[in-house]
Amino acid sequence: MTAPWKRPRALLVLEDGTVFKGYAFASAEQGRALGEVVFNTAMTGYQEVLTDPSYKGQIVTMTYPLTGNYGINDEDMESAAIQVEAFIIKEYQDFPSNWRSRKSLAQFLEEHRVLGIEGIDTRRLTRHIRLAGALRGVIATDTDDVGALLDQVRDFPGLKGVDMVRRVTCSRPYRWEKGPQPDAAWREDKPDFRVAALDFGVKYNILRNLERCGCQVLVFPATASPEEILATQPDGIFLSNGPGDPAAVTYGIETVRKLLGTKPMFGICLGHQLMGLALGGRTFKLKFGHRGANQPVKDLSTGRVEVTSQNHGFCVDLESMQDIPVRLTHINLNDNTLEGMEHLEMPAFSVQYHPEAAPGPHDATYLFERFVNLIRKDKGLQD
Numbered sequence: 001m002t003a004p005w006k007r008p009r010a011l012l013v014l015e016d017g018t019v020f021k022g023y024a025f026a027s028a029e030q031g032r033a034l035g036e037v038v039f040n041t042a043m044t045g046y047q048e049v050l051t052d053p054s055y056k057g058q059i060v061t062m063t064y065p066l067t068g069n070y071g072i073n074d075e076d077m078e079s080a081a082i083q084v085e086a087f088i089i090k091e092y093q094d095f096p097s098n099w100r101s102r103k104s105l106a107q108f109l110e111e112h113r114v115l116g117i118e119g120i121d122t123r124r125l126t127r128h129i130r131l132a133g134a135l136r137g138v139i140a141t142d143t144d145d146v147g148a149l150l151d152q153v154r155d156f157p158g159l160k161g162v163d164m165v166r167r168v169t170c171s172r173p174y175r176w177e178k179g180p181q182p183d184a185a186w187r188e189d190k191p192d193f194r195v196a197a198l199d200f201g202v203k204y205n206i207l208r209n210l211e212r213c214g215c216q217v218l219v220f221p222a223t224a225s226p227e228e229i230l231a232t233q234p235d236g237i238f239l240s241n242g243p244g245d246p247a248a249v250t251y252g253i254e255t256v257r258k259l260l261g262t263k264p265m266f267g268i269c270l271g272h273q274l275m276g277l278a279l280g281g282r283t284f285k286l287k288f289g290h291r292g293a294n295q296p297v298k299d300l301s302t303g304r305v306e307v308t309s310q311n312h313g314f315c316v317d318l319e320s321m322q323d324i325p326v327r328l329t330h331i332n333l334n335d336n337t338l339e340g341m342e343h344l345e346m347p348a349f350s351v352q353y354h355p356e357a358a359p360g361p362h363d364a365t366y367l368f369e370r371f372v373n374l375i376r377k378d379k380g381l382q383d
């Protein structure tokens with residue numbers, strides 16, 4: 001690890017011409033990284049954020065000013081790799097202290113060849129994004145030529161209209177049991193409910209939660225056909241989170257449309273957005289998105305407020321769902337956007353936020369039990 005005062009200089013150039021100066025604390029030799037620059041307000045959980053496939057195509061900055069102090073462990077991976085395009089922090093702490101820590105954040109970024117920079121005024125950056133909206137940006141350690149970097153950023157297509165799911169979905173089906181297994185067949189010796197999960201960029205903690213609730217899970221690539229999925233005779237269908245613009249995942253929308261009503265269905269985040277689109281609704285891009293661990297969501301049937309973990313830049317348009325037979329179940333208390341819905345005629349429900357947390361509060365884990373109860377009811381095991 002290079003001493004802070006010897007670290008390579010790094011520039012962050014945003015599409016509107018704003019420039020930030022900092023230092024690379026990991027993978028400086030990568031030279032450049034391009035992506036949509038977004039902020040996450042969680043105070044902890046950088047490992048889960050870095051490995052969440054929903055961040056593909058994005059450069060993430062943490063608003064919490066000190067990062068790296070508890071290192072990287074073996075348990076908090078949300079996928080097998082780092083998914084963000086680059087990582088921006090205020091101050092890097094290179095002396096991890098935690099009983100679970102196996103390596104430092106810098107080592108982790110180096111292993112995955114992902115650029116990490118520090119010394120950025122992340123408060124200014126976040127305030128800028130809040131005013132201007134999420135912006136495309138480039139990080140460079142290999143040049144000071146702002147004009148050339150600006151040209152490069154402006155050539156970058158951004159996320160709108162781009163299918164990012166293809167970059168993160170699994171290449172073939174697999175079974176999940178305490179981790180990805182090499183086979184893709186149900187275990188006949190297990191009585192658990194059988195859930196087919198469509199992998200649009202699934203977070204491991206969702207699969208862990210399904211397992212915890214008594215489900216065995218087969219994970220399918222996003223391009224799997226409805227016939228292929230139904231041929232395995234699942235008891236329920238799960239639609240995962242994932243990166244990018246939901247409207248660009250046309251094949252996923254088509255698959256969800258065909259699967260709706262066949263088996264109980266539960267969607268999270270991108271899965272929720274795809275369900276909204278499959279039902280005939282619309283999605284739009286939020287100004288700067290919701291990313292953090294303290295988003296207040298109201299359960300409209302109980303009036304209870306949940307503090308939730310979130311990571312999304314797109315949203316299902318509430319208005320567009322008005323003539324569709326769904327009940328709105330959850331609403332965001334910060335900006336009144338749609339957070340959850342339930343179909344009135346089919347066993348299907350979805351949420352925009354993350355009941356699996358990772359990182360974040362566990363207020364909403366009851367939704368996994370709700371899914372299992374829906375499966376139970378469908379199988380005639382419960383009224």
Ligand SMILES: NC(=O)CC[C@H](N)C(=O)O
Nearest residue numbers: 241242244269270313314
């Ligand atoms: N976490 C997710 O599934 C994100 C969904 C989608 N990519 C969005 O940004 O809105």
